Amino acid sequence: MTRIIGGSAGGRRITTPRGVHTRPTSDRVREAFFSAVESWCGSLHGLRFLDLYAGSGAVGLEAWSRGAGVVTLVEQDRRTAALISDNARTLGFPKANVVAATVSGTLQRPPAAPYDIAFLDPPYHLDEEAVAQDLTSLVDREWLVPGAMVVVERSSRSPEPGWPATFTDTREKRYGETVLWYGHAASTRPPAAQE
Numbered sequence: 074m075t076r077i078i079g080g081s082a083g084g085r086r087i088t089t090p091r092g093v094h095t096r097p098t099s100d101r102v103r104e105a106f107f108s109a110v111e112s113w114c115g116s117l118h119g120l121r122f123l124d125l126y127a128g129s130g131a132v133g134l135e136a137w138s139r140g141a142g143v144v145t146l147v148e149q150d151r152r153t154a155a156l157i158s159d160n161a162r163t164l165g166f167p168k169a170n171v172v173a174a175t176v177s178g179t180l181q182r183p184p185a186a187p188y189d190i191a192f193l194d195p196p197y198h199l200d201e202e203a204v205a206q207d208l209t210s211l212v213d214r215e216w217l218v219p220g221a222m223v224v225v226e227r228s229s230r231s232p233e234p235g236w237p238a239t240f241t242d243t244r245e246k247r248y249g250e251t252v253l254w255y256g257h258a259a260s261t262r263p264p265a266a267q268e
Contacts, residue, residue: 102226121190122191183216201234224253234254
């Protein structure tokens, strides 16, 4: 069991998938992440939050608990995606947007509207090239608002993600065996290419 740390559902527990394939983000790392987010934006109230490789959904559901206006959680395992939906209903968030699909496939389509914050927690065994492609797709398919915060959770033994050239303020914060990589999308969109 994992608990929601803060916000309207603070202290409530959610069910996590059984087995070793899902690695829920620890309470300590989630608390540090949301402290960094709230330091950057003041409040999640009304913001659009994207949780990629959602696993138990703890990060996305925490964002909703803390006031995010729209939360989309992408998880390719259908049983795990169903568990996220169950957790959301239990917390009183029946309209959670849970997408049961691969992250790479999801990011090939443009979103209904871009996101203010994107959190990626890919399996540690996923190679760096695939993570870099996800980051590139976020930019190329316009999943991010100008200046959006993007955070990647990886093993502390992993190299820095392959950030697109348009990202700024990239930095890392280590928590034992976990590292959070922070970056910001370009604050303005590049001009469209001339035909």
